[in-house]
Amino acid sequence: MKKGKGAFGQIVTGPPGAGKTTYCYGMYQFLTALGRPVHIINLDPAVPNPPYPCKLNISELITLDQAMDEHGLGPNGAMLYCIEYLEENFDWLEEKLNELIGQDGDGYVIFDTPGQVELWTNHESLKRIIGRLGQMEYKLAAVHLSDAHYITDASKFISAVLLAMRAMLQLELPHINVLSKIDLLAGYGPLPFDLKYFTEVQDLSYLLGTLNKDPRSARYRRLNKALVELIDDYQLVGFEPLAVEDKTTMMKLLRLLDKATGYVFIPSDTEVPDPNGMLSTAAGPMPAYLGDVDDVQERWVDRKEEYDEAEREEWAMEAEIRARKEEAEFGQDRRTRRAM
Ligand SMILES: Nc1nc2c(ncn2[C@@H]2O[C@H](COP(=O)(O)OP(=O)(O)OP(=O)(O)O)[C@@H](O)[C@H]2O)c(=O)[nH]1
Ligand SMILES: [Mg+2]
Known part of the structure; x- marks a missing residue:
């Protein structure tokens, strides 16, 4: 078997429908335009045919349907079974990765994962798989996506922050939380606070007033207060706003990820096609707006x-x-x- 040297990359997590698969494809296109060799690895056994180019796919090993049929499991149990099966068959993943990345270790990988939250809140298999990738010298950062729609509802936002925090503590990787689909925010009506309030996750006690007015959450006043204090005490979570089609927010996120993993990209001398002007974005100043959260709010919400x-x-x-x-x-x- 060909031994590899690991690679830099990202593991993309987040609840169902947060935009993980779309992000993986968007980042693939973005990196390809920048001339960075990249491979997406699909770890979602429920999607045997993802929309992006995919040379390594968990479905070659096991699919969700197989796990359901062969073991009489429901979809959630079958998903956990598939990831446990992947852990048990880690040699398969190791061999496939070594074939894909080769001996140079100069590839860049993006792992797409299923939206089942247990996988990064309390189930251990994904964590152990990541640990073994670390032993193979993979230098990964977690990109945890939460739908920006959550900021329109105080209880949903608090649960998204708690989930993000849980993922940070569970995965033990350099970790970047992302508020995805911010291009849709303008359609949700006026925001209760500026976008910066939600991206910085500072002093959530302001949300208690809203929570205590809502009859669904008012019943849990003391629990709400305790949760908000827990989040404020940890001071761990902050979000990067992102719209996949927006190259400024994508570039800002990529720069953060490269910093987090220590990735240094030296472009080759060969000319790289740059149909969307992304290379100039990489080398020079950000176009149109700077990517600061206030600028993001102006670009995607106010104007x-x-x-x-x-x-x-x-x-x-x-x-x-x-x-x-x-x-x-x-x-x-x-x-x-x-x-x-
Ligand atoms: N407007 C907009 N829509 C997005 C964006 N990212 C994802 N979407 C849409 O959100 C929906 C869900 O996206 P997916 O990429 O399938 O989400 P996922 O997290 O992979 O979903 P699961 O794998 O089922 O957990 C799709 O309809 C996407 O087109 C974005 O940045 N902007
Ligand atoms: Mg997906």
Whole structure:
């Protein structure tokens, strides 16, 4: 068996529907545009055919349907079984990773995981798999996604923060919490506080007033207070806002991840195609807005329509320029071909 040297990368976690798979594909496209070799590894046995290019897939080992059929399990039990099975068959994963990454250890990996919360709150298999990847010299950071919709509801936000904190304590990796889908926030009506309040997770006692007004949560006044104090005491959780299609928030997140894992990327001398101007973003200043949380709020919440309109005009202009260039080139090509 070919022995590998590990690689840098990310393990993407978060509750069901938080946007993990979309993020994996978006990050894959982003890194590919930056010229960084990257592989997505699908660890979700419920999705045998993920939408992204996938050379290593848990479904080659076991699928959720197989686990359900063969062991008479329901979907949740079968999911845990699949991850335990992966742990038991770690040699399979090790061999496949070594084939994929090779001996140089210069690849970059992104692990997509299922949305079942036990996997990163209290079940031990995923944690042990990550530990064994660490022994193989994989330098991973956890990217934990929570849907930004949660900030519109105090109880949901507190539960998202608790889950994020639990994931940090359980996975024991360099860890970045992300508020995903912030491009949808403007559609949820006015926010009770600025976005910064939610990304910094400072002094959650302000949320107690809202919680104690809601009849569903008012019954648990003392529990609410205790939970809020627990979060404030730990001071562990903060969020990075992210919209997968927005290269500024993606770049900011990537820079944080590289810092967390110690990844240094030296681009090769070969010219890398850069259709969306991402390379210039990597090398130089952020375009349009700086990626600070207040700027993110302005771009995606307060003045979303204006920015969208300005971007549409910019894209239309770029498309027009590209079309003219292509016309000129192809026109010439055709003439050259006719002359030959
Ligand atoms: N607007 C918007 N939609 C997003 C974004 N990220 C994900 N989505 C949408 O959110 C839905 C769920 O996304 P997935 O990527 O499948 O979420 P997941 O976390 O992988 O879901 P599970 O694997 O089922 O846990 C899909 O409809 C995505 O298109 C985003 O940044 N912006
Ligand atoms: Mg998914």
